[in-house]
Amino acid sequence: MLNHKLPTFTQAISQLIAQPSISSSQASWDQSNADVIHLLAAWFETLGFTITIQAVPGLKGKLNMLAKLGSGTGGLLLAGHSDTVPFDEQRWHSDPFKLSQKDDKLFGLGSCDMKGFFAFILQACQPLAQKPLKKPLYVLATADEETTMAGARFFANSGIIKPDVAVIGEPTNLVPVVMHKGHMSHKITVKGQAGHSSNPAQGVNAIEIMHQVISQLFTLRDALNLKYQNPAFDVQTPTLNLGAVHGGDNANRICGHCELDIDMRSLPGMKDEELVAWLSNSLATIAEKYPGRLTITELDPSSPSFQQNENSDLVRHAEQFSGHSCCAVNYATEAPFIQQLGCQTIVLGPGSIAQAHQPNEFLALSEINKTERLLSQLIHQYCF
Numbered sequence: 253m254l255n256h257k258l259p260t261f262t263q264a265i266s267q268l269i270a271q272p273s274i275s276s277s278q279a280s281w282d283q284s285n286a287d288v289i290h291l292l293a294a295w296f297e298t299l300g301f302t303i304t305i306q307a308v309p310g311l312k313g314k315l316n317m318l319a320k321l322g323s324g325t326g327g328l329l330l331a332g333h334s335d336t337v338p339f340d341e342q343r344w345h346s347d348p349f350k351l352s353q354k355d356d357k358l359f360g361l362g363s364c365d366m367k368g369f370f371a372f373i374l375q376a377c378q379p380l381a382q383k384p385l386k387k388p389l390y391v392l393a394t395a396d397e398e399t400t401m402a403g404a405r406f407f408a409n410s411g412i413i414k415p416d417v418a419v420i421g422e423p424t425n426l427v428p429v430v431m432h433k434g435h436m437s438h439k440i441t442v443k444g445q446a447g448h449s450s451n452p453a454q455g456v457n458a459i460e461i462m463h464q465v466i467s468q469l470f471t472l473r474d475a476l477n478l479k480y481q482n483p484a485f486d487v488q489t490p491t492l493n494l495g496a497v498h499g500g501d502n503a504n505r506i507c508g509h510c511e512l513d514i515d516m517r518s519l520p521g522m523k524d525e526e527l528v529a530w531l532s533n534s535l536a537t538i539a540e541k542y543p544g545r546l547t548i549t550e551l552d553p554s555s556p557s558f559q560q561n562e563n564s565d566l567v568r569h570a571e572q573f574s575g576h577s578c579c580a581v582n583y584a585t586e587a588p589f590i591q592q593l594g595c596q597t598i599v600l601g602p603g604s605i606a607q608a609h610q611p612n613e614f615l616a617l618s619e620i621n622k623t624e625r626l627l628s629q630l631i632h633q634y635c636f
């Protein structure tokens with residue numbers, strides 16, 4: 253009997269949480285996710301899955317794990333990320349890496365976002381070991397979702413599987429999510445010519461050019477809002493946020509350098525290239541007026557918007573099994589990358605997004621039975 257070696261749900265989530273796997277754009281925080289991946293690989297291997305571990309190119313110590321049970325084409329992919337965000341020790345009431353239980357909640361970093369999901373999958377898979385599947389069941393654990401989504405991007409490009417359907421277990425309170433916005437961020441840099449403030453003609457003031465840039469961005473924002481709307485979202489239009497501006501050094505100097513960081517969120521149906529084209533076209537006149545002074549660079553790799561057709565088999569079953577109608581959310585996930593595998597894709601998992609990225613993150617014990625039942629129903633629907 254193989255199952256002897258496998259942990260219970262609480263043991264599994266506790267061991268996953270005990271292995272730090274923080275992703276951060278700050279090098280001092282950023283960690284390898286290898287310990288979590290190897291733990292998952294060992295458990296799923298014990299259950300009879302075949303394991304593939306991918307090193308994500310260009311990132312040291314960042315791994316994806318794919319586990320496969322059964323053979324043939326199509327099937328079900330249960331996917332999630334193995335990393336967590338950093339934590340603020342002062343604001344945690346308990347050790348973030350030690351699972352603790354209080355008031356019918358399990359506390360720990362990654363409990364709901366989203367190491368807990370893998371502990372659920374492990375439980376849902378244990379009764380499967382003896383039954384032959386008609387179609388394969390895949391489990392994917394990715395790296396670096398919280399920063400670059402490099403794990404999911406690489407996995408999608410590697411195209412090693414083509415499941416019929418995929419469920420990403422991010423915390424949605426078990427409501428099927430079929431839509432979210434895309435996200436991109438850019439730095440706009442204006443190179444001026446510094447000089448003494450007593451004679452403005454002796455320099456080129458970068459702040460004054462940036463002022464023109466900002467007015468153009470407001471015009472762009474208005475145009476986008478007029479052209480694109482989607483009533484499924486709380487914020488029904490694409491957004492453009494001015495996030496940070498830095499420039500100049502002294503009141504008595506002509507500003508020689510100014511930069512502005514912006515963030516844009518696209519609606520489903522808008523392509524990333526389209527939004528980038530809108531941005532560069534809106535600043536084209538200023539770029540011509542001041543040759544060589546304006547540059548636009550991507551800050552982080554963009555992540556596309558996501559939409560799954562609501563009239564699809566997967567959405568229908570997910571609504572039926574969960575008892576919830578599908579919805580749109582205002583955060584980004586790996587769904588657009590997983591969808592590139594050519595499968596129907598939804599986001600659906602236990603826990604609330606309100607707890608994600610927060611101190612004292614928890615998973616309510618009341619989620620356990622519902623989630624295990626839902627996962628079993630999905631597996632039976634798509635693999636048997």
Ligand SMILES: [Zn+2]
Nearest residue numbers: 333365366422
């Ligand atoms: Zn997450």
